[in-house]
Structures are given as structure tokens and as C-alpha cells.
Amino acid sequence: MLDKNQIAQRIAKELKDGYYVNLGIGIPTLVANYIPEGINVILQSENGLLGMGPFPLEGEEDADLINAGKQTITTLPGSAFFDSAMSFGMIRAGKVDLTVLGAMEVSETGDIASWKIPGKMVKGMGGAMDLVASAKNIIVAMMHTNPKGQSKLLTKCVLPLTGIKCVKKIVTDLAVIEVTDKGFRLLERAPGISVDEIKGKTEGKLIVDMDIPEMDFSVS
Amino acid sequence: MKKVYENAEAALYDIADGNTIMLGGFGLCGIPENCIAELVKKGTKDLTCISNNAGVDDFGIGLLLKKKQLRKMVASYVGENAEFERQLLSGELDVELIPQGTLATRCMASGYGMPAIFTPAGVGTEVAEGKETREFHGKEYLLEYAFDSDFALVKAWKGDRYGNLIYKETARNFNPLMAMAGKITIAEVEELVEPGQLNPNEIHTPGIYVHRIFLGEHYEKRIEQKTVRTS
Numbered sequence: 001m002l003d004k005n006q007i008a009q010r011i012a013k014e015l016k017d018g019y020y021v022n023l024g025i026g027i028p029t030l031v032a033n034y035i036p037e038g039i040n041v042i043l044q045s046e047n048g049l050l051g052m053g054p055f056p057l058e059g060e061e062d063a064d065l066i067n068a069g070k071q072t073i074t075t076l077p078g079s080a081f082f083d084s085a086m087s088f089g090m091i092r093a094g095k096v097d098l099t100v101l102g103a104m105e106v107s108e109t110g111d112i113a114s115w116k117i118p119g120k121m122v123k124g125m126g127g128a129m130d131l132v133a134s135a136k137n138i139i140v141a142m143m144h145t146n147p148k149g150q151s152k153l154l155t156k157c158v159l160p161l162t163g164i165k166c167v168k169k170i171v172t173d174l175a176v177i178e179v180t181d182k183g184f185r186l187l188e189r190a191p192g193i194s195v196d197e198i199k200g201k202t203e204g205k206l207i208v209d210m211d212i213p214e215m216d217f218s219v220s
Numbered sequence: 221m222k223k224v225y226e227n228a229e230a231a232l233y234d235i236a237d238g239n240t241i242m243l244g245g246f247g248l249c250g251i252p253e254n255c256i257a258e259l260v261k262k263g264t265k266d267l268t269c270i271s272n273n274a275g276v277d278d279f280g281i282g283l284l285l286k287k288k289q290l291r292k293m294v295a296s297y298v299g300e301n302a303e304f305e306r307q308l309l310s311g312e313l314d315v316e317l318i319p320q321g322t323l324a325t326r327c328m329a330s331g332y333g334m335p336a337i338f339t340p341a342g343v344g345t346e347v348a349e350g351k352e353t354r355e356f357h358g359k360e361y362l363l364e365y366a367f368d369s370d371f372a373l374v375k376a377w378k379g380d381r382y383g384n385l386i387y388k389e390t391a392r393n394f395n396p397l398m399a400m401a402g403k404i405t406i407a408e409v410e411e412l413v414e415p416g417q418l419n420p421n422e423i424h425t426p427g428i429y430v431h432r433i434f435l436g437e438h439y440e441k442r443i444e445q446k447t448v449r450t451s
Contacts, residue, residue, distance in 0.1 A: 046320065047246040048390050055449040063249065063441035064377075064391040070247040070300065071447035081389055083396045083424075084246070084272070085328040088321025092340065111344075122308055122317070123299030129347065130321035133340035164344030 001173040002190045002215075007141050009034040010215050011100055011171050014139060015041050022046065022091065022131060024101030025069040027141040031100055042078075044096055046127040048087050051079030068127065088127065092134040099135035101128060103142050103167075105157040108183040108204035110167040112140065113159035125162060132163030144172035144201050151203035153177065153184055174198050176215060183207055188215045223383050223427075224412070225434040228258035231406050235264050235371055238291075242327065242398040243271040243281060244374040247300065247444050250391030251280050254408045254436040255373040259284060266291045270327075270369055272320060272394055274298040279442055285313070296320035300444060319347060322364050324397050329366035331400020331429060336365050372402025375436070376425070379409035380416075383430030384423045392424065399425045408436035 002010070008030035015021065015031075017039045023029050032052075035041050043052040045067045052067055053074035061072040090096060105113040112132055115125040132138060146152055153170065170177045175198045176188040183205030189198060191214045199206055225231035232255060235241065241259075245251030259267075260283050267290050274295055275282035282301050284290055292314040298304045307313040319341040329337050338361035342348050352363040374395040377388035385407055387395055399405050407425075412435040 045390070047249070047393050055447045057451055058448045061443060061446055061448065062389070063443050064389040066247065066249050066390055066444070070249070070444040072443055072445070073447075075389075081387075081392055083387075084320070084324035084393045085397050088324055088341075092321060119309065121305075123305060124295060124297035124317045125319055125347075126297040127320040129319040129345065130339075130341040133343060161345045 001193060003173070005030055005033070006217070007171050007173060009217060010176065011139055011141055012036060014098065014169075015039055016097075017041075019097040020044055020050070020095060021098045021100070022096050022135075024099070024128070024131075026102040028100040028102060029069065044087070044090070045073070046087050046091070048082050048084060049075070049079060050082075051076045053079070088130050091127070091130055094134060094136055096135060098137045098139065099131045100139045100141055101131065103140045103152070104146070105152050105154055105159050106140055106167050106170055106179070107154050107157045108179070110165045110179040111157050112162045112167050113157040114162045116160040118160065128162050132166045135166070138167050138169075140167050140170045142170070142172055144174040144198070151201050153202045153204050155204045174201065177206070180207070185209070186212055188213055190215055221382065223431065223433050224381050225432050227434055228254040228408065228436070231432045231434045232258050232262070235259065235262070237264055238266045239264070239371060240268040240270065240369040242369045242372040242402060243269060244372075244393065244395035244398050245271065245273070245280070246390065246393035247273050248275060248280050248442050250375050250387070250393050250395055251275070252373045252375040252408050253439055254434075255406065256280060256283060259289065260287060263287070263289065265289045268292040268294070270294040270323070270367070272296050272323060274301040274304040276300050276444060277303050279440070292316070294318060294323070296323050324394060326364055326367045327394065327397035327401040330368040331397065334366060336363055338362065339364055366401075368401045368403055370403055372398040372405045374399045374405065374407050376407050376409045378411045378413065378418060379407055379430070379433050380413050380418050380427070381433070382415050383407065383427030383433050384418055385409070385425040385430065386418060386422055387424050396425050400429050402431075404431045405429055406432045408434055410436060410439065
């Protein structure tokens, strides 16, 4: 099965030159480390920056320059700052080409639950509801099962929803799956992982209608 | 026009128990540190606080929380403050969690003289409960109302005596929107200059929105997640 970095690396293959991309906290931020050679992608940080750069060198941290995860960052040539209303304005207006975020559950109709475990974890939804309600293209990066071994790809989400009918693609440690109007459809499997194992760990309806190739990590 | 005050104590003279206050900032970035310290010192209580986050346990809004000065918090994410999450889960604190974009845009609407907005954020979730919806071009939107507050406390980088403000980098975030939404907007700045010293092309918040301004001091500018790369 894949580790977090490999999940990020597989998602990075979906990036196209000139894309404006929002990466959620957690595994999604790692996607920035795997942007393919020769492709220019502009990262949007929901707290008011287009053109998010790498982390600063030791001693060069600027308290006024952070990302959505509150980490210190830098800018790049062509960066721009703006306020939070404009930030979510560009998100809601569909200007962001790709959104990558984590989740606790995804349903076979593309619903997503990512922000609350009632009675246990109520940190808040942050920008997630705006992102999933408006994004043209949403990829979820998550483990296929939770720490208790239960499937996170369900018929119907049990946890409080972040959004409905919005997820297009899911990349897990086991598989790449697209969400269609007939349910989950298996596209690729992680190296060494069988289709049967993926079926066994997917609670929602999983369509397998072709030979499923292994994910390709070669640099093209 | 007399907008300049000597310090936070002078500028916040009339904030009272039970007021609703907006506080700018994203995490600890761009928070009005002097105003928060003054509120802690004054001990003003029963406050309803509208701010994106709740600070950390021992800095930012977390300080107001520790002293139990808040009756209610309206925010989008409170995860960095463990005490906050505890008070929320135990029911000690009334918390309304709203989508970040909705929070920002409801403030903006107020400053733009629009009573309400329609947004897709939260459709189909618990955020939509009890709210009117309307369909536009085949997609469902929630009606959300503009909100203003008794006071908006904002932090800017530079300001002039007329209240014109310029913000720095990602310390901008909610500050310009809350500045527009305060019935009384109080700005603390790192540099306070004479009218004419700020380029009119570069002003982010025109002074018409700002009622009081003071030169802040002793900014800690704490970093929540210092993150570096090795060269």
C-alpha cells in the first residue's frame, strides 16, 4: 500500500500547466512536493495568497506570512495578496482549477464528511464547505480505512457532512477511484494490491468494469 | 476630525459587558494584540466574539477564553485551542461554527450596504438548517445575512490620521472586511503617519470605515507553526 507521500505523488499527476490549485491541510499539502517538471502550478492559500512558495530557510521566517495550516511560508515571483472575502470569492466563482482535501468519509454519490466527529472532535469546518460547494474538480486524499479498519468509502456518510455530491476522484493508500452517477468506479490499484482487497475494504458500491492497472509512478 | 487615540486603553474606553466584537486575524497572524491585551486587562465580560479562529491557549483570543470573558464565539475553526474545544464540547461556551467564506462575506456585505448574500457553502449540511434557500441556474444557495458588530477591532501595518489602512502580506485576511462591518471600527497599526504619506493607490481600507486609530506597541507576532526547509 502507498504511504502519504506516494498518495500525494499520484495526485500530483493530475496537475496541468497553469492550474490554480488549493491544497488542504494534511496529506494534500504534500502534493506541492511532487509538481511535475516543466509544469507551472499556482497554489492558492485560503488566508489570502496566490503563489504560495516553499517553506523559508531557518532564520527567514516571517510571522505575517503563513499558509492555511498556520505554517510559515514564502512567496514566489508573481505572487499576490488579497483579503479573505476575495479568497473565498475566487473559490466560489470557480476560478480554482483543482481542490485537494482530506476526508473522514466519502459516499458513493460523492458526499464528503471531513470536519466533525460529534462529541469528540469539533474543530470547525474552516474553508472546507466553501471549497467543496464550489470547486470544479475535487480530489480527496485519504487512507482507504480508518484506524479501526472500517471502510471510509461508504454507501452513505454517517458523520456530519461537509458537502453533497461534490467529490470527483479519490486517491487512497490502496486505489484510485472515481465517483460516477452509478457509484464508485475503480481506476487503478496500488502496486501489489489486488482488486479483491480493494473490494473487501470498500463498503459503498464499487464498479470494476475493466482490467485494473497498477498506479504508475515512473517519471514521464 | 479626531480619530487618533493614544493607545488601546483610550480607544476602547466604551467597550462594555455584553457587546459583540469582531476581531481580525487568521490564527495568530494579523490579530489586534494591543486591543486583546486591553480587553483582558479591563475584564470586559459576556462578550460575543466574531473571529475566524480562537487563538491558542495562552495567546490571542485564548487569553479572553481563559478568563471566561466570552459568552459566545462565532468562528470557522477553533482547532488550535484545546481549551476552546473542551469548553465547546462541555457546553460551557456557546459556539457557532460557520464556513470561513461565509464569515468573511457576511462582514463584507455589511460594509457594502447589502443586507444578505447567497452562498453555496453548507448546502446539504447542518449549516443549512433553518435557513432559506433559493435556486439559481439549477444550483442551490443558502441565504445568509450580513453581520455587523458593536465594535470591530482590526490590525493593520500602516495607517494615517484619517484612518486609511494598509495591511501586510497574509496579516490582511479578515481585517479589511471587519473594518467595514464595525459600527465602531478601531484600528491598531504598526506605523501611524500623516495624511499624504500613504499612496492613495495603495490604500486597502479607506478611512471612511475607520472611527478610531492608535499606534500599537510591543507586538509579539507569535508564530504558531514555525516551518522551515533545509537548503
